[in-house]
Every structure is written in structure tokens, then in C-alpha cells.
Amino acid sequence: MNQPHEESEEERVWRVLSEAGLIDIPPDEFAERIKEAKHVVIGRLGELLELTTDTQERESAAISLATLRKLERTVSRGGGQSSD
Amino acid sequence: MRSTAKQAAAGAKWPPEEGQIITFRSLNGLTEGIVKEVRWGLVWRDFVLDDGRVIPEHKVVDHPEPPVWRKAEEVTQEEREACEARLVSMAEAGLDPRDQEQPFWAELNQYLAYTYLKYKRAGVKPPGAE
Structure with a gap:
């Protein structure tokens, strides 16, 4: 009987990224x-806000969210000059 | 032309070194370029070519399978913040991330992959996921 292929950590990460369309x-x-x-960052930030610990990750998530919002504005404008 | 560059051969030392020619998958099919630098991004390695294009390792022919990658925990806060500052700077400079194989495109691809891996681990699923 054949053993099922056990997915390695490397394979799992690439599958996750591939399925998310991020490669x-x-x-x-x-x-x-x-x-x-x-959406993923907001979800995690919501979890972190319920915790009193790990303020560093909370801060990192907030910065990531702000960065993504700036990038979103750029992409939605078609890559033109920023007016911010 | 390119007489001094050597083709990175299958089975040879990986990653290719500066000055070697690599073949990679591009919009126009297989393309060649000369490696100027190999550097780690937030998730995978990028090959910077002598003409400024940036090619992710997984698009290079004969790359190891599965490609090597970094864990999100290995990325330092300073490294992440530097990446975020570069991305915002490139966005504010009016660069378009849709210019494929250019630095903004390459860095934004990696940043989104890193962000997803870093925060997805808590079990949050994207919209539409089961």
C-alpha cells in the first residue's frame, strides 16, 4: 500500500501562497x-486588540495596515502621482 | 555581446553568481538576463539583473523545488519597516507596481506574500475562503 505523500513545510507554504494567488x-x-x-491584517488586528499583551505585534499590524492602504490608493489610481 | 557571461547550468552551484546568465519565465516566454545580484526579500530570493529587472527565484529555470523561502519570524522589524518605507516611497514617486519585473512590482509581490503569511497564521481567512 502506498504511503500518502507527506507535505513538507516548504511545499505547504508554497501551496498556501499559490492558492492565495500571491506568488x-x-x-x-x-x-x-x-x-x-x-482583510487578513484587520482580522489579526482585531484579535490583538482583545489581548493586553503583545503590543509590538499590534503596532506592526497597524503599520502594515496603513502601508497597505497607501498602496491601495496608488494602485487604484493606476500608479499615478500621489496627492497625499 | 555577453561574451564574458557564463550560462548558469542545470545542476551547477545554486544560486547563480554575479555575471552568470540565467533563463527565466517572462511575459514573452523564456528570457535571458545577466545576474548582477542575488538578494533575499521578505519571503523569497530575487535575482537583480544588470539591466535593472528583478526576477523572483521561482521564475528562474532550474531553480530548486520547492523554492527556498524565509519564515515570517526571521524577518526583523527593521527589515520590514525598511521595506514598507521603500514601498510607500515608490508609490508616492508615481511608480506603477504593474510594471512587471521592475523593483516596485517585485517588492510589492513579496510584501503581500509576507503580510499574508505573517498574519494568516492566526487562522484568519480571506473573503470567499471556505
Whole structure:
């Protein structure tokens, strides 16, 4: 009887990234990928806000969210000059 | 032309060194370029070519399978913040991340992959996921 293939950590990570469409993002899908990344960060930030510990990760998540919002504005404008 | 560059051969030392020619998958099919620098991004290695293009390792022909990657925990806060500052700077400079194989495109790809891996580990799923 054949043993089922046990997925290595490397294979698992690449599968996760591939399924999320994040390994080679087509140019017209950046806005959608940024939106999904924001959703993941917001979800984690919500969890962190309920905790009184790990303020560093909370701060990191908040900065990541701010960065993604700036990038989202750029991509949605079509890569033009920022007016911020 | 390119007489001094050597083709990175299958089975040879990996990653290819500066000055070697690599073949990679591009929009126009297989393309060649000369390696100027190999550097780690937040998740995977990028090959910077002498003409400024940035090619992720997994698009290079004969790369190891599965490609090597970094754990999100290995990325320092300073490294992440530097990446975020570069991305915002490139965005504010009016660069378009949709210019494939350019630094903004390469760095944004990695940043989104890193962010997803870093924060997804808590079990949050993207919209539409089961």
C-alpha cells in the first residue's frame, strides 16, 4: 500500500501562497490582492486588540495596515502621482 | 555581446553568481538576463539583473523545488519597516507596481506574500475562503 505523500513545510507554504494567488500576481489583480491582505491584517488586528499583551505585534499590524492602504490608493489610481 | 557571461547550468552551484546568465519565465516566454545580484526579500530570493529587472527565484529555470523561502519570524522589524518605507516611497514617486519585473512590482509581490503569511497564521481567512 502506498504511503500518502507527506507535505513538507516548504511545499505547504508554497501551496498556501499559490492558492492565495500571491506568488506571481498578475498586474490587474494587485488591487484585489492588497484588499485581501488588508482583510487578513484587520482580522489579526482585531484579535490583538482583545489581548493586553503583545503590543509590538499590534503596532506592526497597524503599520502594515496603513502601508497597505497607501498602496491601495496608488494602485487604484493606476500608479499615478500621489496627492497625499 | 555577453561574451564574458557564463550560462548558469542545470545542476551547477545554486544560486547563480554575479555575471552568470540565467533563463527565466517572462511575459514573452523564456528570457535571458545577466545576474548582477542575488538578494533575499521578505519571503523569497530575487535575482537583480544588470539591466535593472528583478526576477523572483521561482521564475528562474532550474531553480530548486520547492523554492527556498524565509519564515515570517526571521524577518526583523527593521527589515520590514525598511521595506514598507521603500514601498510607500515608490508609490508616492508615481511608480506603477504593474510594471512587471521592475523593483516596485517585485517588492510589492513579496510584501503581500509576507503580510499574508505573517498574519494568516492566526487562522484568519480571506473573503470567499471556505
